[in-house]
Amino acid sequence: MTRSRLAPWISASRWPTAPIRLVARLGSGHTPSRSKPEYWENCTVPWITLADVWQLRDGRTTVITDTKEKVSPLGLANSAAVKHPAGTVILSRTASVGFSAIMGQDMATSQDFATWTCGPKLEPRYLLHALRGMTPDLERVATGSTHKTIYMPDIEQLRVPLPPLEEQRRIADFLDAETARIDKLVALRDRQIRLAQEGRASSLNHTFKRETHSATRLKHLLATRPRYGVLVPQFVEGDGVRFIRVNDLLDLSGRANSLRRIPHTLSSQYARTITRPGDVLLSVVGTMGRSAIVPPELEGANIARAVASLRPATDVSAELVAAWLTTPDFIRQAVIATSSDTAQPTLGMEDLANFRLSWPSSPSAQRDLLHEVRAIQRHGNRLVRAFQAQSRLLAERRQALITAAVTGQFDVTTASGRNVTEGVTA
Known part of the structure; x- marks a missing residue:
């Protein structure tokens, strides 16, 4: 990574710039072995992982004090994880790249974070703002086809303007x-x-x-029963079948060239959910009511397990079906149908087929x-x-x-x- 690639605006600084690692102790984290149950007993040390990034996504949280998980002193002692002092600045560098905060107490992190414990020449809040100024640049230079990552050698090159x-x-x-x-x-x-x-x-x-x-059930508006897609996807580069996931439903048009792909052999095992133009796709795991209509350019794609395929009958408008799936009436029935789920809400296809609506x-x-x-x-x-x-x-x-x-x-x-x-x- 060169200085011109990352945060080129820093070159306009009226103050000298310095590598952050020269004015703050650079560190990272680790995950103690999950195969050692004793490492995960009597856990008392707050441990920041990617599961805590949700707190940082809007950029409004300055100090992080609570974590989803904790680790034990024994786990720390037997891994590369360390406990960093309060005031240490963190930066997520894998999967969710570029989110930052300041530790509100002594804490450890997973390997997904870089940490800087500021020395006498660097104020942690100032460093936090500087890192947040770099967020678009960090996202731009992150590499990786599955999970984007800023690697530690690149982290070592990060610089910061250094006024008094x-x-x-x-x-x-x-x-x-x-x-x-x-x-x-x-x-x-x-x-x-x-x-x-x-x-x-x-x-x-x-x-x-x-x-x-007239009162009817959803199944009476469809040419086939609702189906969900590929249970365990395997992704391939180049030739393959385009694969539609829940997040893709937010903006399905124009996504033909950016979708992940799965092998043709895997897609053929789920032939009933191979898409046709006009199919209505619906999120049925976790987020309910996210829907989209398959455009012509996505004919022949396939869908994820968390997506259901609804194929309207020939005399039924796909637009109307998709619109009804966004209404409070649909959401109410989805909530009732998934209310007994102890984990992630998952809408069953038989329940979905029997939803009631006015048509x-x-x-x-x-x-x-x-x-x-x-x-x-x-x-x-x-x-x-x-x-x-x-x-x-x-x-x-x-x-x-x-x-x-x-x-x-x-x-x-x-x-x-x-x-x-x-x-x-x-």
Whole structure:
């Protein structure tokens, strides 16, 4: 990794830059052997793993104090894991790359994190902001086809602008205050997005449940029973069958060239879920109600176990089926059907086939309903896109504020970050 590849904006720093490892002790973590039960008894040491990254994804958490798992002193003593002191800065470097925080107490980490224990020339909060300024660059240079990784030799090359310690503290104070203010606006936008999505779903629900519609079950609208896909996928490079997972349903159009692939022989074992244009795909494990219609370019693909394939009958609109799957009426039935699950909610195909809904009783009524559904979706989507655009703008301006502050492009003692939110009102 060269300095030009990673965080090129650092070259504009008014202060000298230095490798972080020269002003902070670089470390990492490890996982004690799971085959030694005694290493996992009397666990008292907080242990940061990728299961804790959820706390850091929005960039608003500065200090991490709670962890999903703990390790024992015996496990630490018999592995490469170490207990780092409170104030150590962490950075996730595998799978979920670029998430950072400060340890709120003495803690250990898995091998998925790099750690820096700051020396007398580096303020931990300033380093945290600098690392967060590098997040897009870290994501860009991460390598790996399955799980993206920043390898330790590259971590060793990371540099940071190094103003005097008191200036670092002033910058950290400024960024703490100004990013918190931006984060409040982002949280407001997130809430508005949720409300717009809920309003869209509620309007669709009301439109479907008309007195003129007939009560039916989902299976009566389908050409075949719902099916779920490949239980244990095996991925291949190059020639293979395109494979659709739950996250792919968020934006299925235009994904033909970016989907993972599975062997043709494996796909043929699940021939009943090989896709056709117009099939409706639905997430049925964990997240419920995420749906998409298979576009023509994804004919012949296959689906994951967490995705169900619904093939509408010839006289049934796939758009209407997909729209109904986003309504509170569908979600309510899905919650009831999975309420006894002790682990991850999983919707059974027989339960799904017997879901009840109201449906137009004639082709002309179906066309009228489709017209109304499209109007509701257009209006709701416009609102969601507008709020999402403002969220992206706030994120970009937050990032620009951090990079400008840590490189000394303005004097934080006299500056205000308020101009970064011009045009974005509460």
